[in-house]
Amino acid sequence: MSRGGKEQPRGMSRRELLRAVGAAGAGFALGAGGTALSTGTLAARPRREIRDGARDQRVPFYGVHQAGIATPQQEHLHFAAFDLTTKSLEDVRELMRAWTEAGARMCAGEPAGEENTSPFMPPEDTGEALGLRPARLTLTFGFGPTLFEKAGEDRFGIKDSRPEALVEIPPMPGDALEEDSCGGDLGVQACADDPQVAFHAVRNLARIARGTAVMRWSQLGFGRTASTSREQSTPRNLMGFKDGTANIKAEDEELMRRYVWVARGDGPAWMENGTYLVARRIRMFIEVWDRVPLTEQERSIGRHKYSGAPIGAEHEFDPVDLEARDENGDPLIPENSHVRLARENEEQRILRRGYSFTDGMDRERGQLDAGLFFICFQRDPRRQFIPLQRRLARNDLLNEYIRHTGSAIFACPPGAHRGGYVGQILLEGA
Numbered sequence: 001m002s003r004g005g006k007e008q009p010r011g012m013s014r015r016e017l018l019r020a021v022g023a024a025g026a027g028f029a030l031g032a033g034g035t036a037l038s039t040g041t042l043a044a045r046p047r048r049e050i051r052d053g054a055r056d057q058r059v060p061f062y063g064v065h066q067a068g069i070a071t072p073q074q075e076h077l078h079f080a081a082f083d084l085t086t087k088s089l090e091d092v093r094e095l096m097r098a099w100t101e102a103g104a105r106m107c108a109g110e111p112a113g114e115e116n117t118s119p120f121m122p123p124e125d126t127g128e129a130l131g132l133r134p135a136r137l138t139l140t141f142g143f144g145p146t147l148f149e150k151a152g153e154d155r156f157g158i159k160d161s162r163p164e165a166l167v168e169i170p171p172m173p174g175d176a177l178e179e180d181s182c183g184g185d186l187g188v189q190a191c192a193d194d195p196q197v198a199f200h201a202v203r204n205l206a207r208i209a210r211g212t213a214v215m216r217w218s219q220l221g222f223g224r225t226a227s228t229s230r231e232q233s234t235p236r237n238l239m240g241f242k243d244g245t246a247n248i249k250a251e252d253e254e255l256m257r258r259y260v261w262v263a264r265g266d267g268p269a270w271m272e273n274g275t276y277l278v279a280r281r282i283r284m285f286i287e288v289w290d291r292v293p294l295t296e297q298e299r300s301i302g303r304h305k306y307s308g309a310p311i312g313a314e315h316e317f318d319p320v321d322l323e324a325r326d327e328n329g330d331p332l333i334p335e336n337s338h339v340r341l342a343r344e345n346e347e348q349r350i351l352r353r354g355y356s357f358t359d360g361m362d363r364e365r366g367q368l369d370a371g372l373f374f375i376c377f378q379r380d381p382r383r384q385f386i387p388l389q390r391r392l393a394r395n396d397l398l399n400e401y402i403r404h405t406g407s408a409i410f411a412c413p414p415g416a417h418r419g420g421y422v423g424q425i426l427l428e429g430a
């Protein structure tokens with residue numbers, strides 16, 4: 001597909017014409033019905049047009065780090081976890097090769113595979129993103145603990161390459177995890193500014209995986225609940241609060257190095273420049289929350305609802321003063337407020353990149369099944385997410401209004417270079 005400056009409808013290239021003639025020839029061989037079908041199919045063959053300005057909407061797929069981590073957070077998410085059905089390491093390599101190739105194409109605004117010249121074969125792209133912009137699609141791939149070892153079995157002979165940091169998330173107080181929303185051998189985070197582009201990407205990756213891996217669970221997310229760049233405004237979560245104010249911003253490279261990217265010597269070499277993704281599906285009891293007085297809502301979070309400022313301050317980015325006290329000498333930001341607990345330990349900072357979700361209605365309770373699909377990235381979950389979540393799970397005032405129903409962790413290897421594939425160092429080194 002042409003990627004010239006101003007993209008315009010154009011005639012067939014010589015190569016396309018030859019291909020078309022070849023396919024039409026096949027049609028002739030099959031008789032008149034076949035000819036009519038193939039000619040019609042070719043004449044109407046769809047292509048994914050890239051409109052003016054769309055060039056800016058492409059996030060490079062290849063690079064030192066995988067995209068979708070430091071990338072300014074997009075508006076929509078489709079996350080999927082997969083389980084491998086094969087016992088062959090070569091099949092896993094082949095899958096990661098195919099996912100990388102298709103992923104790079106889709107992020108560039110191309111269909112997942114070559115255009116189909118045969119009317120008798122299923123298309124190599126499902127088609128629903130044809131004509132849509134690239135929408136800053138990113139795909140971030142990760143490996144779950146069960147890829148390395150499942151029920152004590154070294155399934156693919158790569159057990160020794162498992163990073164020590166890739167631990168199962170231990171049970172937390174108050175967890176109400178549902179098996180259907182937990183774990184996975186492989187994880188894929190698709191983010192885009194168009195929900196159909198994110199959906200299309202996961203659907204095509206699932207199609208490509210057929211015979212090697214099956215989808216275990218998936219989660220759609222609408223509306224980012226963090227900002228990951230100083231250029232972005234802070235969005236609001238479904239509790240109506242600004243979320244992401246104190247997040248790490250990708251421009252702070254020193255913070256990214258310190259808290260997000262795996263460094264040389266942190267663990268196995270194949271994870272250098274990678275990171276660990278933790279996902280938690282957190283249901284919010286929004287109907288209950290909506291009956292809570294404003295001051296109590298603010299005291300649960302530790303910030304003012306409308307301005308996003310720390311309690312007692314005026315502006316969103318005013319410093320959080322944990323020592324500030326009211327006229328009775330009580331802390332302005334309550335002891336068990338979310339923000340106070342979340343910022344207690346400087347070593348536990350994380351890059352948050354979550355999304356709001358709704359999965360329709362919880363018929364049992366007659367309430368919306370909605371909440372936050374929390375995603376965070378970090379250099380070592382044993383030192384960051386796990387102790388942080390343990391503290392929140394024990395004491396956070398928010399716990400009255402939320403419940404964790406899903407959990408997963410993935411080691412996201414570094415980015416691939418052109419011609420290579422994601423996870424190559426791990427899978428070829430084995």
Ligand SMILES: C=CC1=C(C)c2cc3[nH]c(cc4nc(cc5[nH]c(cc1n2)c(C)c5CCC(=O)O)C(CCC(=O)O)=C4C)c(C)c3C=C
Binds near residue numbers: 242280284350371398
């Ligand atoms: C284990 C990590 C965290 C979980 C799980 C989590 C859930 C969660 N958070 C909100 C709403 C807000 N969180 C805010 C700040 C904040 N949250 C975490 C971590 C987890 N949150 C951190 C590290 C921070 C930053 C603390 C700081 O350094 O100040 C805020 C305030 C605005 C902001 O800074 O982003 C809100 C609002 C909900 C509703 C929720 C579960 C549903």
Ligand SMILES: [Fe+2]
Binds near residue numbers: 338342
């Ligand atoms: Fe939070």
